[in-house]
Amino acid sequence: MAEQVKEYLNDKAWARWLALVLLAMAMFFGYIFMDVLSPLQSALQVTKGWNPDAYGHFAGSETFLNVFVFFLIFAGIILDKMGVRFTAILSGSVMFIGAFINYFALTDTFAQSGLQTFFTNNLNFTGFWGDITPFFKGMPASAKCSAIGFMIFGCGVEMAGITVSRGIVKWFAGKEMALAMGVEMALARVGVAVVFVGSPLIARVGQSWVVERSVGFAVILLLIGLISFIVYSFMDKKLENQIGNTEEKDDPFKISDLKYILSSKVFWVVAILCVLYYSAIFPFQKYAANMLQCTLGISVEAAALTFAVFPLGAAAITPFLGNFLDRKGKGATMLIFGALLMIVCHLTFAIGLPALRGADLEKTNDDTIITATAKEVNPADGEKAIETEIVFRPVHLYNKEVAKTLSDKGVGETVRINIADAFTDAENPENVDKRADGIVNLLNSQVDFKQASALTSDFDVTVKRIQQPANWLGMTVAFLAIIILGISFSLVPASLWPSVPKLVDGKLLGSAYAVIFWIQNIGLYAFPMIIGAVLMAANKGVENPLSYNYTWPMLLFALLGVLALIFGLILKAIDAKKHYGLELPNIKADDKEVEFDGME
Numbered sequence: 012m013a014e015q016v017k018e019y020l021n022d023k024a025w026a027r028w029l030a031l032v033l034l035a036m037a038m039f040f041g042y043i044f045m046d047v048l049s050p051l052q053s054a055l056q057v058t059k060g061w062n063p064d065a066y067g068h069f070a071g072s073e074t075f076l077n078v079f080v081f082f083l084i085f086a087g088i089i090l091d092k093m094g095v096r097f098t099a100i101l102s103g104s105v106m107f108i109g110a111f112i113n114y115f116a117l118t119d120t121f122a123q124s125g126l127q128t129f130f131t132n133n134l135n136f137t138g139f140w141g142d143i144t145p146f147f148k149g150m151p152a153s154a155k156c157s158a159i160g161f162m163i164f165g166c167g168v169e170m171a172g173i174t175v176s177r178g179i180v181k182w183f184a185g186k187e188m189a190l191a192m193g194v195e196m197a198l199a200r201v202g203v204a205v206v207f208v209g210s211p212l213i214a215r216v217g218q219s220w221v222v223e224r225s226v227g228f229a230v231i232l233l234l235i236g237l238i239s240f241i242v243y244s245f246m247d248k249k250l251e252n253q254i255g256n257t258e259e260k261d262d263p264f265k266i267s268d269l270k271y272i273l274s275s276k277v278f279w280v281v282a283i284l285c286v287l288y289y290s291a292i293f294p295f296q297k298y299a300a301n302m303l304q305c306t307l308g309i310s311v312e313a314a315a316l317t318f319a320v321f322p323l324g325a326a327a328i329t330p331f332l333g334n335f336l337d338r339k340g341k342g343a344t345m346l347i348f349g350a351l352l353m354i355v356c357h358l359t360f361a362i363g364l365p366a367l368r369g370a371d372l373e374k375t376n377d378d379t380i381i382t383a384t385a386k387e388v389n390p391a392d393g394e395k396a397i398e399t400e401i402v403f404r405p406v407h408l409y410n411k412e413v414a415k416t417l418s419d420k421g422v423g424e425t426v427r428i429n430i431a432d433a434f435t436d437a438e439n440p441e442n443v444d445k446r447a448d449g450i451v452n453l454l455n456s457q458v459d460f461k462q463a464s465a466l467t468s469d470f471d472v473t474v475k476r477i478q479q480p481a482n483w484l485g486m487t488v489a490f491l492a493i494i495i496l497g498i499s500f501s502l503v504p505a506s507l508w509p510s511v512p513k514l515v516d517g518k519l520l521g522s523a524y525a526v527i528f529w530i531q532n533i534g535l536y537a538f539p540m541i542i543g544a545v546l547m548a549a550n551k552g553v554e555n556p557l558s559y560n561y562t563w564p565m566l567l568f569a570l571l572g573v574l575a576l577i578f579g580l581i582l583k584a585i586d587a588k589k590h591y592g593l594e595l596p597n598i599k600a601d602d603k604e605v606e607f608d609g610m611e
Contacts, residue, residue, distance in 0.1 A: 020250045027182045027191075033243040034175045035195045037103055037236035041168045042202035044110050044229040045073065050207050050300035050315040053556035054220040059117065063550075063559070064147075065154040067543020070297040072145035072158035073165035074532040079143070083532060084525050086170035090177060096244040098174045103237035105167030110230045112160030116153045117223035130155045145540075169532075178247070196326075203322035207300065207315040215312075272523050277514050277585055281507070282530045284346070284578040288503050290534035291353060291571035292496075296321075297539055298546075302561045306364045307489060308380040308404075308480035317490060324497030342506040342513075343583035343593040349502030350579050354572035356496040359488065361565030367485035372477040375420045377406050382476040382558055388427065388469040401472070402557040404480070408433045417472075425473045513591045542567065 021027045048055065048069075055061040061069070077083040090098045115121050130152035137148050145158040175195060183191045206229070214225040272278050299321075303314035335341075375381055380402065387397040405414035413433045416426050481489070515523040542564045549563040586593040 019253045020246065021182045021186075021254075026246065027186065030182045030243060030246050031179065031191050031195065033239045033246070034099075034178050035198045036239045037099075038171060038175050038195065039198050039202040040229070040232040040236035041106055041171055042199045043206045044106070044164065044226075044233055045168060046203055046206050046296060047210050047225055047229040048222065049297050050211050050311060050318075051214055051220075051222050051225065052298065052301040053304060053311060054211075054214060054222050056556040058220050058222060059153050060151045061154050063543040063546040064540075065150050065543075066297075067540040067546075068145045068147065068150060069154050069158045069161060070294070070539035070543075071536045072162045073168075074536040075145055075158075075162045076166050077169055077532045078529065078536050081529070082166045083169050083529055086166070087173060087525055089170070090174055095174055095178045095181060096247045098170060099178065099240040100237070100244060102167045102170035102174055103233070103240040106164050106171060107167075107230070107233045107237050109160045109163030109165070109167060110226075110233050112163065113157045114160075114223060114226045114230050116156035116160060117226055121153060121156065126156065127152045169528075178243070181247070182250070198326075200322040200326035203296070204319040204326075207319045207322075211300075211311045211315050269526070272515075272526055275515075277582070277589070277591070278523065278526075280578055280582050280585065281511065281514060282527050284575055284582060285507060285527055286531050286534035287571050287575040287578065288350065288353070288507075289531050290538040291357065291568045291575070292500055293535055294538040294542055295357075295568050298542060298561075298564065301556065301559065302360060302565070303489065304557055305559045306360065306368070306481075306561055307485060308368070308478060309486075317486070318493060320490065321493045321497045321500070324494050325500045328498055328501040338596050341594055343579065343586050345502045345506035347576060347579040347583065349499045349506070350572055350576035352495050352499035352502070354569050354576065356492045356499065357565050357569035357572060359492040361562050361569060363492075364481070364485060364489055365560075365562065367488060368481060369479055372479060373421055375405065375417050375474065375477050377414060377418070378404060378480065380404055380478040380480055381417070381474055382478070382555070383472045383474050385428075385470040385472050388471055390468065397468075397470075400475075400553075400555045400558065402555050420474050422474050422477065425471050427469050428472050429469050513593060538571075 021030075052061075052063075052066055055066060056063075086098075086102075089101070093101075121127060134144075134146040134150070134155050135148035136144055136146050145162065146155055176192070179191050179195060210225040210229075213228055214220055214222050216224070299318045300311060300314045303309065303317055304311055307314070309317075372379060381404065382400065382402050385397070385399055385401045390396045405417045408414040410432050413428060416428070420426055511523065511527070545564050545567060546559060546561070550559050553559060583593070585591070
């Protein structure tokens, strides 16, 4: 009588793919929250007073604890000791708590509480030790509190990332593991596309920008993600009862491993290549929407929709590149080619797109972008006149008669505009365009939108600059550059991470990955703040978030690409000399195995 083979839960296709859906859902929502404020940079400046410096410090705070408290390494230890179930629920809880703090900091409740005063009076660091924190003197209280929440969220999302990978190994070992990991990675990148399109739409429902609405919606999604982790834990427990605790564990990180890893030249080439490349991608992602707004003269919705093709393209192409690397190899060449593509894209953003906008115009028309100063005429008793820089297009004014008053105006000329009239339909006065770009939302930074005096005031608008928005050629070039950047973002990760096992002794692999991720997080922490500082320095005196010149920040990103290219060439030269097999396929015949030469 034949022995009956016992079927485990992960042998059932529906069960293991359901487990993947539950795990991937939590990461999908985590990536949504990570970039929920990225397309709202200009709105944050308008409504919360976050200038690029404050925004850059907030954006960098996500990795602060992972870098300076070594939480990334501790997360691996927790996973090794406590297993997937415990760590998944812990990471989901930490993400939710940090996200909620981030949301609370943006609400009116925070602004009216004693915490607003506390954060205003504290965490005003200066000097070197202050410079390495996400806080500085003059940083808005809401940005400080949001940064604390974001760094807590960052601990949770990094922990969730390694936990989800371990969970996939547990359920798909010996089955469709590569496909499962590819699907999870693709879904995470789709999350970035979803948030770039959805976040501005949610924030702009109603009378004006309400950025906390988008953040609050993302917090609810994280709560759903936590619930999905909890549901997964029941499935994981059932599987473990069937097969026992057989989770595959990497060798735990040991301090003694550092002497072998850090003394390796090839390790440092890979680590530096990693930090250079990713520092030119993820920090750029934080500024991309505003860069497209300023450079092309388009709305935030159009900018976010344009940039959404970047993660979608990367998600679509990555599995094919991974398959090519498995079967054909050329890992080092792919790294070099990816860096080259990134350089081309960032130079296009820095030089190409501004050139396509052409020279300034002499006269206004319905579709020009007007930079002007606006000064309130006859403010309410006891109130100081509002005077600010604005950027708008007459075509966005709901009242076309008001828009016509701007026709043929030149630089230095002044026209008086009534705010209520500009955004009210002259034929149907009850129709008010609450979504219009321009004057009202920009004045919102200096006066409460609900104050009737701001909505009914006359403003003397003095034209300072007249520009043509990007034409079809400029939009096409921007679109193509973003698609190519997505290809680059597929080439480098698809070739970089599978190459590490060829360069590092297997018993040191877990430790090497931990150190590489830690070094990578240093760049992801520092460069959002560096870019914010460069953007401020390059735009002295510019207060309007739609007027920034992004040439120098984009050139800095291109420089990172050049350095990444140099280290890619060095890595290829080392491989040619030491025969690590970076150019060989990952799938090899038994008689073509590459022997490990040791790290040098």
